[in-house]
Amino acid sequence: MAKAQTQTGSKAIRAIFADAKAAAEDSGQFLDPDPNLPRDGIKPGQWEGAPHDRLPPACPVTVIGRDAEGTVYCTTATNDFRAIERWDAPTLTGLFAPYLNTMMWAWPAFGEAKVFDPDTGEERKMLVVKRIEIQKVMMALQAEAARRPLFDPAKQRRGRGGWRDKQDGFIWHSGSWLWSSVGKGTHTKLERAKPGEHEGFLYTRQASAIEPWREHVTQEESPARRILADVDTWNWQRKYLDPILLVGWIATAIMGGALKARPVVFTTGGKGVGKSTLQELLQNALDQVVTTSVNTTAAGIYQRAKWDSLPFMVDELESKPGSTRAESVIELARVAYTGGDISRGGQDHEATSFKAQQSFLFSAINAPPMGSQDKSRMAVLNLSQLDKKNGIGRKVVLKAETDGRMMLRQIMDGWQDFNERLLPNYWEALAAQGLDARAIDTFGTLLAAAELLCGPAALEDLGLPVTDHVRLGEIVAAATAVERAETMDNWHACVDHLFQSSIEAWRDGVKPMIGGIAEAMLADNKPYPEGMTASDARARLSLVGLGAIDRRKVAPDVGPCIAVPADSPQLRRIFADTDWHKGVWFSALKQAPADIVLRDKGNHQVVKINGSAKRCLLIDLEAFMKFAQGVE
Incomplete structure (x- = not known):
């Protein structure tokens, strides 16, 4: 493997010096003069537009807008987000602190006070600012909110993490600053701005996450190469692929909300495979970025995440009898894959909404049951037991204070190359091997992200x-074939469930499977019981509410068919406790290709089942078997 190193020498010194310089600049002097003194020649409460036609000059509070219910949204003097529903002294103090003198100067309430007169040397009574006019403050902020567009925090607020702007650039919200990279190649520089409104989105101050490394980081200097060398020492099922996918996830975890698809990674393995050490490595690589948890719930995650796009790692996500905890967490990851909306009721019966845009990594001894919609968004990385004597055979190097920052800088500087070259290259290579769009979004994104950090030589x-795009596509297609085979289309899974069901009431104690009957119908040129005509099959299939039609009876090019009605007591029992219960199977089958599930054959679709004529969908068994076997 290409030698892993890190940034040293003058570049590292410049980066450390830039950190120190920025810290000194950020600790600026706080100024908030006495509210009785004029400001730029303007006396207290006498600014143009006072008290509510406009906000006072240099107002430290920014009014964002209001919603249709009248809640006013502001950013405070310290750039924190506030939803204002009460207009009392504590609320207004929280808005303007620490610039309380400014609030008193803008909306003063005067009162008499004894003031020392230096000219006479005596005390005399004067009108001075003693407090604020709460009603005037409220009117000014309400009026400003009414002049602004309506604001929806669920759709327009963005927290910490990576984001995409409207020019497809990358923005990093570190909590205190918004960061972007300008320039190309090695000639890039960082720019930063205070959080605020940007292109229709509101970024507000939050607890600090990492800030990007102050110097450009090459792939040869990247800590990702060292991390790749580390994770390569685990006993992976696919040693040529799984470590790369894991390093790719580290990059996509940082990219967060800037990605159009956020692949999920699930690592599995029993005792002694090194899961705990692996978690420690990832946690250090993403220090101050990732949230780690054991045995958590979906509610715990989205209450913590809210508007952030920072990643989550969940250990011990095991499926337990009688519990849906694991399934609900995986459902949340599925929603976050493409940035879906999450709405949950609150104690006051008001819904809380936000957009889930986080990356997830799970680990468990056994992955919990998942539907195809979950598996298609996930790369499952299986670990085998390590050598009992040597373990992973390498001392893992952890540099939490620099690793994440350097990889973030790589992502910021390489974002355009990632979007315009790497992603299209992997899309082309994998699409040529027949991978569908979802699989490419999952595996292609992880591979492109890994190459961005480590470079092609390390991979x-x-x-x-x-x-070699052709060979690359072939290897990835073969390596992921089993995972992708588990992600059946909805209609295909419905047919598969039907065919795996048994005919309980058949005589002689035999309970044939519906799929077995289908295979016998396809062999209708062979003698019974290996082959079966529609007449033979009909007697069996009618016991589960299905019908049978002979080959070429519907059309010359149509094979033997099984007729599926929209409703029957027997089918309701077969599909009970599935996604296709209560007749949903009928609409699911309509999602199949028109040459597999026939729906436009007129009276041929009216089939007599158990003495009742029913309009059915017809499964062409020959076309279905060819599809299932991958035969064009």
Whole structure:
């Protein structure tokens, strides 16, 4: 593998000096003069537009807008987000602190006070600012909110993490600053701005996450190469692929909300495979970025995440009898994959909404049951037991204070290359091998992200020929074939469930499977019981509410068919406790290709089942079997 190193020498010194310089600049002097003194020649309460036609000059509070219910949204003097529903002294103090003198100067309430007169040397009574006019403050802020567009925090607020702007650029919200990279190649520089409104989105101050490394980081200097060398020492099922996918997830975890698809990674393995050490490595690589949890719930995650796009790692996500905890967490990851909306009721019966845009990594001994919609968004990385004597055979190096920052800088500087070259290259290579769009979004994104950090040479050293697109596509397609085979289309899974069901009431104690009957109908040129005509099959299938039609009876090019009605007591029992219960199977089958599930054959679709004529969908068994076997 290409030698892993890190940034040292003058570049590292410049980066450290830039950190110190920025820290000194950020600790600026706080100024808030006496509210009785004029400001730029303007006396207290006498600014143009006072008290509510406009906000006072240099107002430290920014009014964002209001919603249709009248809640006013502001950013405070310290750039924190507030939803204002009460207009009392504590609320207004929280808005303007620490610039309380400014609030008193803008909306003063005067009162008499004894003031020392230096000219006479005596005390005399004067009108001075003693407090604020709460009603006037409220009127000014309400009026400003009414002049602004309506604001929806669920759709327009963005927290910490990576984001995409309207020019497809990358923005990093570190909590205190918004960061972007300008320039190309090695000639890039960082720009930062205070959080605020940007292109229709509101970024507000939050607890600090990492800030990007102050110097450009090359792939040779990237800590991702060292991390790749570390994770390569685990006993992966696919040593040429799984370590790369894991490093790719580290990059996509940082990218967060800037991605159009956020792949999920699930690591599995029993005792002694090194899951705990692996978690420690990832946690250090993403220090101050990732949230780690054990045995958590979906509610716990979205209450913590809210508007952030920062990643989550969940250990011990095991499925337990009688519990849906694991399934609900995986459902949340599925929603976050493409940035879906989450709405949950609150104690006051008001819904809380936000957009889930986080990356997830799970680990468990056994992955919990998942539907195809979950598996298609996930790369499952299986670990085998390590050598009991040597363990992973390498001392893992952890540099939490610099690793994440350097990789973030790589992502910021390489974002355009990632979007315009790497992602299209992997899309082309994987699409040529027949991978569908969802699989490419999952595996292609992880591979492109890994190459962005480590470079092609490091990936090829592990055995993945990323510069040979044909061979690359073949290897990834073969390596992921089993996972992708588990992600059936909805209609296909419905037919599969039907065919795996048994005919309980058949005589002689035999309970044939519906799929077995289908295979016998396809062999109708062979003698019974290996082959079966529609007449033979009909007697069996009618016991589960299905019908049978002979080959070429519907059309010359149509094979033997099984007729599925929209409703029957027997089918309701077969599909009970599935996604296709209560007749949903009928609409699911309509999602199939028109040459597999026939729906436009007129009276041929009216089939007599158990003495009742029913309009059915017809499963062409020959077309279905060819599809299931991958035969064009």
